[in-house]
Amino acid sequence: MARRASESGGGQRRSTIREVAARAGVSVATVSRILSGDYPAAPATRKRVMRAVEELDYVANAHARALAGTSAKSIAIVLNSVVSPHYAHVAQGVEAQTAAEGRLCLIGTTGGDPERELAMVRFMREQHTEAVILVGNVVADERYHERMSRYAHALAAIGSRLVLCGRPPLGPDVPAVVVEYDNVGGAHSATSHLLSAGHERILCLGSRPGYTTAEGRVAGYRRALAAHRVPHDPALEVEGMMLWHEGYRMMKERLATGRRDFTAVFALNDLIAGGAVRALTENGLKVPDDVSVVGFDDLQPSLDLDLTTVHMSHEEIGRTAVRLALEHEARGGTPPHVMIGTHLVIRSSVRPREVS
């Protein structure tokens, strides 16, 4: 119910936008638009609304005041997408640590497009965010190096910083905090586990020349073969992206060749493993009875598959990125560079090879 300011004396209840609308005989939406100034209203309507506002002592800013912010400190994370479980969990770690430090966390996705990445970093820089964390599998070529260098210096120039997560460092003249994870070591463990179980012909699904994450894991695979003195057959490395449907495609195509010249599969992530297992199942092959499978990530899909896989602490990676960024902000000096380790989680998707 509407009351005039003079009628109710001190401590009156504040009028609502609904009361203004009722008094002016228009909808709430109309009042809102007229007050925000972007609605070409008939002069008579506008006059009625403004008189109602005055009579009711309505303060449009009551709502706005409740939301008047102070410039919140923020930390930004920029990634390819949030759909990939790995990225989502890293973002979750960034978010959790950021909240614990009393900051806002902004997430931006780029779809892997350097133009979108640039736009996002620009935007974040304008917000004077304390750190921009870039996550994601990249092609680490000359243009990439140049782009990262530009970001790093531009952020440093305003007292912010670049954090590279899951990407290799860029040399001493790019001031960036670096949080790497041990792709090579993890892949080495996974492959060694299969080799120790007697598997010598191991399909490697998901190689992707030029991409740092895939290349690290393929390198670990090859080193394990070498360490066990097992010949490396490049035909056992199949190219594809780190997606369930790609794992399905890669395995289906391999099985279609009729060449059953492998007894185990090292999938470069759990999503690929999932798709590959589906393709094997559709071909009447059982895991691990007929084919052993190891994945990489230890995320949700590995639970449903009961998959032996390489564990990565995705959320810890995100938390570490934030901690190191804020420590560097406080102390200065050379930006820190850490490597987060991995370990193998043994489940039920591997069994020793039967030597017939």
Place this chain on the structure above:
Amino acid sequence: MARRASESGGGQRRSTIREVAARAGVSVATVSRILSGDYPAAPATRKRVMRAVEELDYVANAHARALAGTSAKSIAIVLNSVVSPHYAHVAQGVEAQTAAEGRLCLIGTTGGDPERELAMVRFMREQHTEAVILVGNVVADERYHERMSRYAHALAAIGSRLVLCGRPPLGPDVPAVVVEYDNVGGAHSATSHLLSAGHERILCLGSRPGYTTAEGRVAGYRRALAAHRVPHDPALEVEGMMLWHEGYRMMKERLATGRRDFTAVFALNDLIAGGAVRALTENGLKVPDDVSVVGFDDLQPSLDLDLTTVHMSHEEIGRTAVRLALEHEARGGTPPHVMIGTHLVIRSSVRPREVS
């Protein structure tokens, strides 16, 4: 190599920060910090650096200029977390449509905390974002209603707008765009499918009184039972959150009671279904031979489980939220309210009940 401006005439190559550092005999990081002004350097060092800058005609802003932004238009999406596949896919849809419309998409997560949500909405409002899209299962009580109303009006007052995604509308005086999805209808289809296969004792996993998403799905489950004239047994509704581990817990606890008084399971999302299937398997029960299972979402987990489930177009929901927000921005009028439909995807986790 460094050249003086005067030496190279027009079109000289711009000096790099590395050259300034070399000439001044300090590190790149030192130059960066001195130029950004927040490093208490020894006067002699500062002097050397500034002279090098002058001699090399170094423009620190070369980097900054490359990143000098224009105020980018943006759309914000605020959700509980990005780890839940549903939220991640909705965010992906928002992101894709936003990019298609030439805007930046900012994602903020709240962990379900109303304080963090308020801080995020404030921040986005200060950026004059064109729309703030709120996604997520909520307890739709009085305080929630009040909070949403405040957001909606505060955003409208600056020409922006609130978009509620996956949440019911709030009445005519809350100017918000609403994109709902048919939880009731989807759950009705899922339950009817089981009833049509002869299952009358259907466990419903994941109820959560007060939460709009869960309540919608339980309502659909109950309506289907009523439509088939099957008695509703409240003891068949098990409370829990929409997580794999919760599905595992709910099923394990139920099986531990020894009461095998159900022949089918309706899991209120695919994550719950995954956990429940694991618990069934550990108890020696096969799906669908012993127990039929239907999920909800049709996301990644349902692929690995080959699960019959309710399909929702998560990305389409996100895209629609953006499209409607921008249409409303262009045309004004009553904020639109749409309901996105669902349909059942038949896979291999249901079989007709054997009537012994």
